[in-house]
Amino acid sequence: MKKRYSHFIRPLQIFLDVLLINLIVYLIYDKQYLNSYFLSYISLFWLLTSYLFGFYKVYRYTRILRILSLLIRQFSIFILGYFAFFGIFREGEIVNNQFLILTTIIFTLSIAKFLWFIFLKKYRALGNNFRTTIVVGFDDSSKNIIKLFKSKSNLGYKYLGFFSNKPVESSEYLGNINSVFEYAKTNLVDEIYCSLSKLSKDQIKKINKFALEKDIVLKLIPNSNELYSKNQSIEYYDDALMVLNVQKLPFEFAENFYIKRIFDIFFSIFVCVFILSWLIPIIWVFVKMESKGPLIFSQPREGLNGDHFVCYKFRSMKVNEESDKIHAIKGDLRVTKIGAFLRKTSMDELPQFFNVIIGDMSIVGPRPHLESLSLEYQKDVEDYLKRHIVKPGITGLAQVSGYRGEIKRKSDIKNRVRLDIFYIENWSFLLDIKIIIQTILNVFKGEEKAY
Template structure:
């Protein structure tokens, strides 16, 4: 009678329970505790501020405290304060906390002005609370980091880690682990039996690569109890090899981790999500998926303020356009907006023609179509000011990739890889490309490629702070340029 080796893992893959396997996300109990402590700290400091000014606790204070906890919880979650992104710097953590509380304090101080305008002591108590809370909160979280770092820096039994795959991803993983001593990991080295080559996806060479042996050596060390964790960083095309490694490690007690080499893709604001236990990684995503409301609020508030402040200069410009040349004051041209949908972009008319069709030539130096007054407007970007109407209506943003004429879009999308990805966000009045010298005419493919590279870099690293930085830089760099005709 023949005996057969039956694998429990293979039996499990048949879903005997009727439930397919799922992947669970790791949650930090410490971060959950500090989420609760932050809420308690907000309430406690308000109580201290109220009693510091010898005031009695009232229903108003209870409402302020509860609203602050709810609003801060929302902005903290939006800012990923309690996410388990191991390795983030203390500076980044502090900035995340401060931004979340700053957004909270805007609402709180507005409510305090309405509730306590005749009561100076009551308003000062709220103001003291608003100022003291972020300092105490940042100090508490930094203390947590320092305490845990010292506690875990020299563990009595460090977890011994091996890397399968002496490649660029494996080296990046080791560098990340070494920057986090509080994790309690001890790097044992690489294991790789592939021939060394100059292909970083396959096998790195050099003195900084410590290869302990091939895969058979890995299995022997794992079997002998010399390893605790194995990270597999083989390229995605090596699927059969990864299966073989994982199957052999099932005969040991090590914990294998699979690190997919998704960085080979040109990620654009990538996000990791989970669909009923099925992990999914977006490759070309938009930051507006999760933060569209924040950018829309930024555009509406700042755009309205700018339009109010620039209303008189815009009236003067409108009169100048009307007086110096025949034709309408405004010019609307079809451009691609969010998702590649057509929108009508407003501008002060700067040419003697109003071209909008399948064949629109870019403005060039000494272009005969540009009027004398229009030349001044174009060189100073004042012709773009009516796009504030687009911003307030929602078809454009203050900051984003500059919208191109439809004819130019259709041409360059076939010339530059990833060109249409710039439409993952709304077009903007100014952008990262404009403050880095790519403003005005892009008469060569290299110049347009440079502009698109900055547009995609903006989408890849978008944040409200980046928007504010670009708006500030636009004041000094974005209104003039040698390429603006």
């Protein structure tokens, strides 16, 4: 199991920078600044601009000149926003310590940025916070990457060895190219580097699929005289070495994960407090009047990375032994009258907002399936497991596009998975909002397959 803490580095940097900004204002101590309006304004403006201009997108291979470029760009915008506060709220008035606060923020955060960068380099040079790497294909370009991994310990890469169809007398030789899959299953591998001159397109495709399923980063070592698609970004290691980074999925960026999670929590709390707080007693009365059994139906489903979690719903069926094996079909005799209404309006899904708060689900994402059905679908759909790289959702792109309810044909599940994968690869916050709005509209319009 991978136990890496790199994803905490960026949030910690952001937290400390915002803390420093507020601490500077406090220590200089000017009553005109020590108020919630000013502190909230500069904190939020810093967070917004740093997100828009990628101020915290610093990686282990980033060069120091790149750090300087980020500082210049970030503070150029921050200075404009800082003085805009006085133009908006203080009518351009120059007040005590206005310039002292600004220059102290710029100086302190610049020093902090470089200290972070240097500290991480030194920390990684001691063998900490490393990424384990293997190289597939052995040529001059891959030799240069291997040499870099072995000579630049401060980059934080732990090189494990290489694979090649041509046997090489070396302790680093791990086997032929086909054996990379078994090796990566039994060893902790964070990144795979593939030589484009030594692997066919089919081999690259196969390794890419494997890497997605196993949460391994795939990078390509290019031929210098070829052009590459917009789906690949160029990275430079040690100035001279060029590596192609296979297009990252939106949720591989930490800021996207936190934006989605924060929205999920606040939206779910709103629903639980202002809707479920009074709706649950009403539904409880109607459910209990019609049939015996609990109000909440809990069922194991497959979630993030294929792990199981307990999914909650309002019970819409009579208690039966087939509920964990068979989905409801049209005219299903197990469905109660109040259950039919709950399913028609999708109100039976509302308890899943508790799943969202717990962290098992998201508001928008691929719908979670029963394990028995998931195993069946994997046989029919090649990229089915890709759905598991994000949290399942209460609603999703497939559902608002008409693919919900009973699976009658293989094309039904294939179309669902196709739309789920499109959502994963093209996620944006606005897409989530659009899906939520469409879900609400569908509730009022009614859906043919909601039974």
